[in-house]
Amino acid sequence: MIPDQGGSHETFEVAEIRRPSMPVYRARRGSMDVTWSLTLEPVPGAEPAATRILLRLRLGSGLPD
Numbered sequence: 001m002i003p004d005q006g007g008s009h010e011t012f013e014v015a016e017i018r019r020p021s022m023p024v025y026r027a028r029r030g031s032m033d034v035t036w037s038l039t040l041e042p043v044p045g046a047e048p049a050a051t052r053i054l055l056r057l058r059l060g061s062g063l064p065d
Helices: none
Strands: 011-017 023-027 032-041 051-060
Touching: 011 032
Parallel strands: none
Antiparallel strands: 011 023, 023 032, 032 051
16 A cells, blocks of 8 residues: 555555556545556667656546446
């Protein structure tokens, strides 16, 4: 669990780790399900060396189909 700025008791939970550098977090805000991850990837051939940051964010209603 990590604290979130959504409120004094709000947290994100590590839902899965896809590879060592990519934890996937999840939380529920009201009726909305939230998952997100940040991934760091080297940029091939970049001079000087560079890193690309990828944000993956999914928001869902949390309501059954």
